[in-house]
Amino acid sequence: MATTATHNQILSDATVGQLVIQPLMEQSIAGQALSPLSIATHEIRFPVVSDDPTAGWVAEGAEFAQSTNTLDEVVCTPRKLGGLTVFTSELAADSSPAAQQVIGDGLVRDLSRKIDAALCTDQTGAGAPEGLATLAGVSTLAVATAGFEDIDPFNAADYLSAAANGSITAWIANPTVAAQLTDIKETSTSTRPLLQPDPTNPAVRQILGRPLLVSTQVPAKTVWGIDSRYAHLVIREQASLESDASTFFTSDRIALRAKIRVGFAFTNPAALVKITTA
Numbered sequence: 001m002a003t004t005a006t007h008n009q010i011l012s013d014a015t016v017g018q019l020v021i022q023p024l025m026e027q028s029i030a031g032q033a034l035s036p037l038s039i040a041t042h043e044i045r046f047p048v049v050s051d052d053p054t055a056g057w058v059a060e061g062a063e064f065a066q067s068t069n070t071l072d073e074v075v076c077t078p079r080k081l082g083g084l085t086v087f088t089s090e091l092a093a094d095s096s097p098a099a100q101q102v103i104g105d106g107l108v109r110d111l112s113r114k115i116d117a118a119l120c121t122d123q124t125g126a127g128a129p130e131g132l133a134t135l136a137g138v139s140t141l142a143v144a145t146a147g148f149e150d151i152d153p154f155n156a157a158d159y160l161s162a163a164a165n166g167s168i169t170a171w172i173a174n175p176t177v178a179a180q181l182t183d184i185k186e187t188s189t190s191t192r193p194l195l196q197p198d199p200t201n202p203a204v205r206q207i208l209g210r211p212l213l214v215s216t217q218v219p220a221k222t223v224w225g226i227d228s229r230y231a232h233l234v235i236r237e238q239a240s241l242e243s244d245a246s247t248f249f250t251s252d253r254i255a256l257r258a259k260i261r262v263g264f265a266f267t268n269p270a271a272l273v274k275i276t277t278a
Contacts, residue, residue, distance in 0.1 A: 078236035166271025236261030
């Protein structure tokens with residue numbers, strides 16, 4: 001529990017929303033790599049064309065041949081994610097904008113980690129939505145070596161996605177893999193590093209012109225190529241932040257609760273590529 005003995009002036013209701021809510025989507029790789037979509041219903045259904053209609057050449061005055069397409073759907077039901085922290089009323093009363101960042105940042109970081117963990121690993125046993133780890137039909141590419149030696153696997157992954165009418169918009173990887181990639185050159189005779197800086201965001205590195213997003217929640221020896229057109233982050237309701245002192249009335253403490261309902265929807269799994277090393 002945070003007290004005035006361990007923290008100085010940490011929280012005020014006036015700015016807590018800006019500290020916790022707004023950075024949540026910006027810090028998670030799910031919020032950066034996927035296309036966000038807000039809904040007001042219990043679930044959302046994405047129509048998917050599994051078989052296109054047929055076109056053909058038509059002579060002048062001739063009838064057009066009729067054809068049909070086959071439609072399927074992907075159903076996404078967002079799940080609730082929440083965080084709760086408790087602090088003394090003295091801290092709330094004696095807070096300053098600089099110190100408010102301590103609790104706000106911590107809560108945001110953990111919510112972001114939980115969202116990324118659900119995206120990259122199987123967390124369904126804990127009530128999380130199904131993410132990439134349980135997704136069937138993705139394109140896969142196995143690298144025979146224990147690590148990446150050149151840019152070839154990423155070129156190959158790009159074309160695998162293209163074969164499924166996709167175009168990779170972002171790569172996501174574990175920090176260990178990302179650190180290894182920083183030492184790799186584009187070719188054996190080149191001095192140009194594989195990871196290139198993004199001119200619009202110097203903190204982000206790029207592979208083949210697409211941003212490399214890094215998270216500890218991505219499994220080791222794995223890199224995902226994501227096409228955001230077919231990968232959606234569905235938000236059931238905007239993140240909310242509520243404080244309440246009634247539960248801890250006898251100890252003069254305040255509870256701060258943040259919650260958001262999120263889910264994932266993948267409408268063309270074959271356009272997503274999973275690269276693994278030996």
